[in-house]
Amino acid sequence: MASIKHKNTKRIEGLDKNVWVAFTSVAADPSIVNLGQGYPDIPPPSYVKEGLAQAAMVDRLNQYTRGFGHPTLVKALSKVYGKVYDRQLDPFKEILVTVGGYGSLFSTMQALVEEGDEVIIIEPFFDCYVPMVKMAGGKPVLIPLRLKSSSAASSVSSADWVLDQEELASKFNSKTKAIIINTPNNPIGKIFSRSELQAIADLCIKHDTLCISDEVYEWLVYKGHEHVKIATLPGMWDRTITIGSAGKTFSVTGWKLGWSIGPEHLIKHLQTVMQNSLYTCPTPLQEAVGQGLLRDFELMGKPDCYFTSLALELEGKRDRMAAMLRQTGMTPVVPEGGYFMIADVTALNQDLSHMGDDEPYDYKFVKWMIKEKKLASIPVTAFVGEDSVKQFEKYIRLCFIKQESTLDAAEAILKSWNKD
Amino acid sequence: HVERATVDGPSLSFGLVNASFRDKGNMSRKLHARRIEGIDKNIWVEFSQLAADYKAVNLGQGFPDFSPPHFIQEAFCKALNGGFSKHQYTRAFGHPNLVKILAKFFSRIVGREIDPMEDILVSVGAYQALFCTFQALIDEGDEVIIVEPFFDCYQPMVMMAGGTAIYVPLKPREGCGPVLSSADWVLSPEELASKFSPRTKAIVINTPNNPLGKVYQQEELHMIADLCIKHDVICISDEVYEWLTYDGTKHVKIASLPGMWERTVTIGSAGKTFSATGWKVGWAMGPGHILKHLKTVHQNSVYHCATAAQEAVAVGFQREYDVFGTEGSYFQQLPKHLHEKRLRLADCLKSVGLKPVLPQGGYFMIADISNLNVDLADPSTKDEPYDYRFVKWLIKEKGLATIPVSAFFSPEHKDEFQKYIRFCFVKEDSTLQAAEDILRQWSDSK
Numbered sequence: 003m004a005s006i007k008h009k010n011t012k013r014i015e016g017l018d019k020n021v022w023v024a025f026t027s028v029a030a031d032p033s034i035v036n037l038g039q040g041y042p043d044i045p046p047p048s049y050v051k052e053g054l055a056q057a058a059m060v061d062r063l064n065q066y067t068r069g070f071g072h073p074t075l076v077k078a079l080s081k082v083y084g085k086v087y088d089r090q091l092d093p094f095k096e097i098l099v100t101v102g103g104y105g106s107l108f109s110t111m112q113a114l115v116e117e118g119d120e121v122i123i124i125e126p127f128f129d130c131y132v133p134m135v136k137m138a139g140g141k142p143v144l145i146p147l148r149l150k151s152s153s154a155a156s157s158v159s160s161a162d163w164v165l166d167q168e169e170l171a172s173k174f175n176s177k178t179k180a181i182i183i184n185t186p187n188n189p190i191g192k193i194f195s196r197s198e199l200q201a202i203a204d205l206c207i208k209h210d211t212l213c214i215s216d217e218v219y220e221w222l223v224y225k226g227h228e229h230v231k232i233a234t235l236p237g238m239w240d241r242t243i244t245i246g247s248a249g250k251t252f253s254v255t256g257w258k259l260g261w262s263i264g265p266e267h268l269i270k271h272l273q274t275v276m277q278n279s280l281y282t283c284p285t286p287l288q289e290a291v292g293q294g295l296l297r298d299f300e301l302m303g304k305p306d307c308y309f310t311s312l313a314l315e316l317e318g319k320r321d322r323m324a325a326m327l328r329q330t331g332m333t334p335v336v337p338e339g340g341y342f343m344i345a346d347v348t349a350l351n352q353d354l355s356h357m358g359d360d361e362p363y364d365y366k367f368v369k370w371m372i373k374e375k376k377l378a379s380i381p382v383t384a385f386v387g388e389d390s391v392k393q394f395e396k397y398i399r400l401c402f403i404k405q406e407s408t409l410d411a412a413e414a415i416l417k418s419w420n421k422d
Numbered sequence: 423h424v425e426r427a428t429v430d431g432p433s434l435s436f437g438l439v440n441a442s443f444r445d446k447g448n449m450s451r452k453l454h455a456r457r458i459e460g461i462d463k464n465i466w467v468e469f470s471q472l473a474a475d476y477k478a479v480n481l482g483q484g485f486p487d488f489s490p491p492h493f494i495q496e497a498f499c500k501a502l503n504g505g506f507s508k509h510q511y512t513r514a515f516g517h518p519n520l521v522k523i524l525a526k527f528f529s530r531i532v533g534r535e536i537d538p539m540e541d542i543l544v545s546v547g548a549y550q551a552l553f554c555t556f557q558a559l560i561d562e563g564d565e566v567i568i569v570e571p572f573f574d575c576y577q578p579m580v581m582m583a584g585g586t587a588i589y590v591p592l593k594p595r596e597g598c599g600p601v602l603s604s605a606d607w608v609l610s611p612e613e614l615a616s617k618f619s620p621r622t623k624a625i626v627i628n629t630p631n632n633p634l635g636k637v638y639q640q641e642e643l644h645m646i647a648d649l650c651i652k653h654d655v656i657c658i659s660d661e662v663y664e665w666l667t668y669d670g671t672k673h674v675k676i677a678s679l680p681g682m683w684e685r686t687v688t689i690g691s692a693g694k695t696f697s698a699t700g701w702k703v704g705w706a707m708g709p710g711h712i713l714k715h716l717k718t719v720h721q722n723s724v725y726h727c728a729t730a731a732q733e734a735v736a737v738g739f740q741r742e743y744d745v746f747g748t749e750g751s752y753f754q755q756l757p758k759h760l761h762e763k764r765l766r767l768a769d770c771l772k773s774v775g776l777k778p779v780l781p782q783g784g785y786f787m788i789a790d791i792s793n794l795n796v797d798l799a800d801p802s803t804k805d806e807p808y809d810y811r812f813v814k815w816l817i818k819e820k821g822l823a824t825i826p827v828s829a830f831f832s833p834e835h836k837d838e839f840q841k842y843i844r845f846c847f848v849k850e851d852s853t854l855q856a857a858e859d860i861l862r863q864w865s866d867s868k
Binding site for chain 2: 005020022044045061062064066067069104113116137254271281282
């Protein structure tokens with residue numbers, strides 16, 4: 003019999019549930035076209051894979067490296083981002099390498115959030131933000147993006163989803179420690195404009211709060227849009243941690259490498275968490291990512307830079323996916339960035355009353371679609387708090403960083419939707 | 423210290439706040455969380471840097487300077503060329519191929535059916551397995567017994583989890599003359615028993631031990647087990663060096679003792695197992711009802727571990743499963759290989775007046791430096807413990823890097839153990855030769 007002493011600690015109370023556990027087992031079934039979990043089924047660039055093979059052949063690179071980030075990698079990051087930020091970045095004091103963007107988020111929360119702190123989170127949000135804030139003892143304060151009523155019903159863009167400025171201002175108070183923003187946003191694909199970021203920055207400065215900017219999809223920006231780093235706005239460098247991801251940058255989510263960039267006085271606290279949690283990240287993977295970044299640094303701004311070429315490749319897939327969904331009768335929200343698209347399924351009028359009352363509509367729809375149509379997606383209410391469920395329960399999220407054959411299979415399903 | 427700007431108008435706020443503290447950050451409030459207070463210092467950062475700066479022969483930090491075995495390197499190459507899925511997310515709690523073979527492999531050793539999905543969590547090195555364990559099980563006010571000398575991270579991890587560390591030392595046995603083996607360092611049963619209280623949540627043991635090299639014997643583990651059962655305490659058993667035992671010493675898993683599986687978290691490391699510390703693949707193994715809490719921490723901290731390395735480790739373990747106990751097993755070959763290096767280093771240390779403690783297992787050897795009368799005339803280290811000062815002197819003046827052993831003792835007991843330094847002997851013969859040359863030259867010049 004399990005002892006009462008074998009109970010979980012308070013910090014993880016209620017944090018054991020996870021939307022992915024329910025939906026990723028689906029990925030194992032090969033008969034299902036999986037547009038659910040966000041990972042590419044396209045191969046990573048060959049030079050990145052080769053870089054790893056080469057690194058693995060060097061004895062020293064199979065042993066421990068510098069805890070806060072392998073020198074080759076942090077130097078490459080300071081080069082690439084030094085150019086992007088237009089500022090000198092100290093590779094050893096202003097950069098921390100972590101286990102994915104996820105690990106950066108965790109190090110940031112553990113280092114800077116504690117009991118008594120409030121953290122503003124914009125809905126829909128990458129689902130880990132809330133449990134991480136809670137595990138750090140903080141209180142999540144949610145605010146939804148809202149669809150502008152002026153947008154045409156037939157052609158919705160992620161830019162049509164905006165924050166209400168008064169509502170946003172009302173969320174800040176003296177307990178607010180930080181606001182988390184994600185741009186490009188998962189799941190909507192919104193890219194916060196310079197003026198939108200300025201409004202957020204103004205509030206951060208006014209209330210003396212931190213900004214945690216999750217920019218893992220920063221290179222996946224489609225034509226006509228610009229990714230702006232909030233850390234580059236006046237007054238923001240000293241109060242912002244910006245998070246990036248090798249997995250998303252080089253289509254190698256299984257490498258689990260990411261980074262936090264920010265001022266020394268903040269990064270040093272994240273480093274303290276790192277040295278007391280996992281100490282160092284795998285060496286050969288860091289070497290390979292560093293080499294990959296150096297290669298693409300030389301090509302930055304040119305079309306064969308992977309950061310640019312991947313976005314170009316994905317734009318085609320984005321447009322194709324939007325067209326397929328429209329054809330079926332769904333209303334896609336065309337994303338300005340990232341590799342997800344949400345779609346409104348209201349117009350399909352799918353009756354799911356036989357599935358009971360205890361789940362939001364999108365959860366039921368996703369399960370029904372997996373079963374009846376063999377097509378997997380993710381319910382968008384997984385990314386919002388209870389109070390916003392009604393606003394988002396007619397939306398599902400689809401991932402389009404998939405090879406053409408996967409999209410062909412999805413198209414076949416969507417085309418024959420109404421024929422059953 | 424600046425008052426928080428509460429003026430209206432963004433440009434005015436920006437002007438006021440931005441004007442001050444350019445180098446300290448323009449935020450006036452306290453930024454860091456209390457949980458990281460007092461845990462920012464770290465010996466590895468300091469001493470690795472020093473060893474690098476002075477280009478010292480490095481017997482300090484514990485990693486091999488030879489390559490991992492060929493079969494594991496091959497497995498890694500195969501994995502990274504094995505299709506797109508090897509570069510994308512795998513199962514969060516552990517790559518299926520890896521958890522399955524770990525379950526199979528260790529079931530045979532522990533003598534019970536281990537469930538790959540319920541009883542195992544793969545982590546970013548054993549380090550992260552330790553982190554998940556403390557975060558999952560230690561609440562504010564919980565006491566954790568730590569046997570010293572201890573791998574230095576246990577103390578800050580207990581602290582970060584809000585726990586209180588209670589220390590109990592291994593001590594050289596009385597009346598056995600000059601202590602020559604790690605087997606002579608023992609726990610006092612009475613002293614150990616006295617450390618258990620109603621607030622004791624867990625005890626951490628490390629066998630084979632870092633830095634001493636002690637391999638706990640069956641009777642010693644039974645004594646600890648009895649106390650765990652009596653006081654209903656969880657045992658955290660760090661066994662990363664489990665394959666490295668010498669002179670026929672047997673490694674015993676405390677989880678295999680009666681009444682212990684259900685209350686033990688056993689920690690292992692692919693880095694130490696396959697001499698690939700830079701891969702950072704480790705695991706925690708134990709009963710599902712405890713492991714599930716570690717999984718919750720894991721899914722809210724890193725979520726996934728890198729896929730390709732896990733696949734390679736799985737292949738490595740499958741190979742070892744097939745050749746287990748035979749001469750071809752890396753788990754036989756590596757300790758055999760290191761056995762000689764260990765003896766060679768011990769002889770060299772003795773010949774120059776140091777008194778080594780011959781380890782029964784692990785990567786390290788400690789040596790008593792009290793016989794040497796070195797004039798450590800370095801004012802910059804004046805206030806530090808003797809062994810820290812000695813190690814720094816040895817790096818700067820002789821170009822040989824080691825680690826001060828008092829770093830592995832509690833603040834309470836550091837002072838009693840200032841005369842030992844730790845050597846890592848898992849090095850190429852050329853490295854050990856270079857170290858020997860330095861020591862002999864120094865000895866000859868005295």
